[in-house]
Amino acid sequence: MLWRAILLEKDKVYGRLILWIELAILVALIVLIDVLEFVVGQNLPGSAGALLVDGLTWPRALTTATQFAGSHTIGGILLVIVIGVITSREYSWRTFHLWLSRGVSRTLLLEAKCIVIFLLSLTIVVISLIISVILTGIFTLIVHNNLQIDQVQWGTIIQNFLITDYGLLPYAALTFVLTILSRSSIVSISVVLVLILLVEPVAYNVFMAWGGIGMQIVQYLPLGLEYALNSAVNSSTPSVFLRNVPAPWLAVLGIALYTLIFTGIAIWRFLYQEFTD
Amino acid sequence: MSAEFVLEAQHLRKYYHSVHAVEDISLHIKPGEIFGFLGPNGAGKTTTIGMILGLIKPTAGSITVFGDTVTPFHNTVLRRVGTMMGAPSMLMGYSARQNLRMLARLYPQVNAERIEYVLKLVGLKDVNNRPVKQFSTGMKQRLGLALALLGDPDLLILDEPTNGMDPVGMHEIRLLLRDLASQGKTVFISSHLLHEMQLICDRVAIVRQGTLVAEGSVVELLARENTTRVKTADPNRAAALCKEIGNGSENIRINGVYVDIQGLVVEQIVEHLVQGGLTPTEVFPIQNNLENVFLQLAQGTTKG
Numbered sequence: 001m002l003w004r005a006i007l008l009e010k011d012k013v014y015g016r017l018i019l020w021i022e023l024a025i026l027v028a029l030i031v032l033i034d035v036l037e038f039v040v041g042q043n044l045p046g047s048a049g050a051l052l053v054d055g056l057t058w059p060r061a062l063t064t065a066t067q068f069a070g071s072h073t074i075g076g077i078l079l080v081i082v083i084g085v086i087t088s089r090e091y092s093w094r095t096f097h098l099w100l101s102r103g104v105s106r107t108l109l110l111e112a113k114c115i116v117i118f119l120l121s122l123t124i125v126v127i128s129l130i131i132s133v134i135l136t137g138i139f140t141l142i143v144h145n146n147l148q149i150d151q152v153q154w155g156t157i158i159q160n161f162l163i164t165d166y167g168l169l170p171y172a173a174l175t176f177v178l179t180i181l182s183r184s185s186i187v188s189i190s191v192v193l194v195l196i197l198l199v200e201p202v203a204y205n206v207f208m209a210w211g212g213i214g215m216q217i218v219q220y221l222p223l224g225l226e227y228a229l230n231s232a233v234n235s236s237t238p239s240v241f242l243r244n245v246p247a248p249w250l251a252v253l254g255i256a257l258y259t260l261i262f263t264g265i266a267i268w269r270f271l272y273q274e275f276t277d
Numbered sequence: 278m279s280a281e282f283v284l285e286a287q288h289l290r291k292y293y294h295s296v297h298a299v300e301d302i303s304l305h306i307k308p309g310e311i312f313g314f315l316g317p318n319g320a321g322k323t324t325t326i327g328m329i330l331g332l333i334k335p336t337a338g339s340i341t342v343f344g345d346t347v348t349p350f351h352n353t354v355l356r357r358v359g360t361m362m363g364a365p366s367m368l369m370g371y372s373a374r375q376n377l378r379m380l381a382r383l384y385p386q387v388n389a390e391r392i393e394y395v396l397k398l399v400g401l402k403d404v405n406n407r408p409v410k411q412f413s414t415g416m417k418q419r420l421g422l423a424l425a426l427l428g429d430p431d432l433l434i435l436d437e438p439t440n441g442m443d444p445v446g447m448h449e450i451r452l453l454l455r456d457l458a459s460q461g462k463t464v465f466i467s468s469h470l471l472h473e474m475q476l477i478c479d480r481v482a483i484v485r486q487g488t489l490v491a492e493g494s495v496v497e498l499l500a501r502e503n504t505t506r507v508k509t510a511d512p513n514r515a516a517a518l519c520k521e522i523g524n525g526s527e528n529i530r531i532n533g534v535y536v537d538i539q540g541l542v543v544e545q546i547v548e549h550l551v552q553g554g555l556t557p558t559e560v561f562p563i564q565n566n567l568e569n570v571f572l573q574l575a576q577g578t579t580k581g
Contacts, residue, residue, distance in 0.1 A: 004382050004385075005382075007382045008380075008382040011378075012368065015371065017370065093366065093367065093369055094365075094366035095367065095368060097332060097362055097366045098366035098367070099383070100330070100331060100332055101331070101332060101360040102355060102356060102360070102380070103352050103353050103354065103357075103383075104352075104383060105350075105352060105353065271350070272334070274327075274332065274333045274334065275327065276323070276327060276333060
């Protein structure tokens with residue numbers, strides 16, 4: 001039955017126009033930003049232009065190919081919107097009634113939803129990766145006349161891919177739990193977007209610069225944990241806070257804990273929720 | 278719990294703090310019957326159906342469907358049930374066919390032919406790819422019914438299935454439900470359309486303020502509430518004489534020159550009036566219908 005529920009959820013989510021519009025927006029923005037940067041980089045004199053072009057060509061561009069799918073960039077924003085809208089629709093269209101009154105158990109339905117939300121985050125990261133790889137491959141051919149495949153760091157690319165997707169999970173889970181609690185996409189989307197675009201980055205940067213107990217706390221925010229993982233993998237990443245980030249194993253555990261706590265609250269609330277007319 | 282019943286609800290209660298939405302409702306639905314669940318708005322019908330479908334946790338009481346207990350945490354037996362609760366639940370951005378295909382994911386036995394069959398059955402075969410949000414209320418009701426029928430359920434639970442349908446649609450649904458019952462399916466239907474219910478149902482229950490006020494076959498209920506209309510020279514005295522016969526459970530109303538009497542046998546009435554020196558000039562039964570019975574019971578105007 002779990003497999004059937006997963007197929008049902010997959011059909012529902014991947015059949016929604018909003019998802020394809022969002023993916024189109026993601027692709028369009030990646031193309032627009034990369035092309036603009038490339039044009040500017042080529043026209044900038046000196047080392048600044050060369051540095052910009054270097055970041056948009058292989059092998060370096062491949063290690064940052066999933067950057068647009070990150071939790072605090074376009075990918076994260078689009079994921080939050082699509083999860084909020086699709087989950088809240090289940091209440092307003094009363095489709096939760098439909099599945100539950102057909103003998104689908106509540107835990108099984110939520111398990112299927114969590115799996116499909118994970119697939120959704122994976123889709124966003126994969127699309128970002130594919131588009132960036134194609135675009136930067138073209139830039140590389142224009143600049144170097146070959147792809148320089150022998151210099152590609154495949155391990156780093158895979159690690160960055162996994163970190164990007166893993167970093168999305170706490171925010172996906174938070175959006176999900178807020179939608180289950182409020183039954184409203186407006187509430188969940190606005191709260192999570194304010195958090196990822198404003199509260200978390202500001203708090204993180206201010207307290208990390210300030211130091212003290214504030215710094216000790218904010219480094220364990222999802223943003224800080226994701227930053228710790230990125231710092232561990234990308235040794236070349238410039239970091240002013242590098243000394244203060246948690247250990248990678250702690251970052252992995254912390255992100256998992258955030259995701260599990262948010263998902264656990266969602267499941268607990270959903271189990272006791274009443275579906276009146 | 279007895280296997281004699283397809284659906285059995287025992288002493289269901291649902292309280293929302295001080296509001297008692299459902300107060301001790303027990304239902305016993307037999308295989309192959311069409312059971313009507315009647316009551317005014319806010320009587321607790323939809324809450325009761327929600328509890329039966331595991332969507333609402335009862336404050337007290339138990340529900341069994343095909344002998345298996347149903348709660349919000351244990352609802353697997355509902356795979357044998359087709360439901361339509363209130364406004365139909367469906368994915369508004371999808372077509373009728375897509376909605377059915379989506380739900381078909383839950384039923385291994387449902388194939389493309391079955392989907393086309395139920396679409397034809399409810400008269401939506403030709404709507405093609407129109408999204409459901411463009412459907413009229415009646416069309417949504419038809420699709421809701423198609424979704425309920427998709428898994429070829431043994432029990433159908435329908436909350437107001439003919440809401441928003443035109444008379445032709447209502448007639449079609451009536452025939453369809455009758456046909457399903459003749460195939461051995463059981464239908465539990467809640468509706469305000471009492472004329473329809475009288476035509477469709479084998480048995481009905483009437484609920485008022487969360488409490489069951491009557492349950493029985495339609496014939497029994499109509500007979501129970503039969504009214505005899507008597508015309509005499511002195512209606513007030515006739516009413517007083519009739520009150521002497523009864524045990525307090527009768528309902529006697531003066532209606533102009535007539536007296537309407539419920540709960541008494543015609544022979545008793547005539548004999549007692551004649552003995553009291555009041556010869557009736559007219560005595561005739563008033564043809565009762567479910568609407569009258571419902572109104573009297575639902576509004577609490579009848580005793581017993």
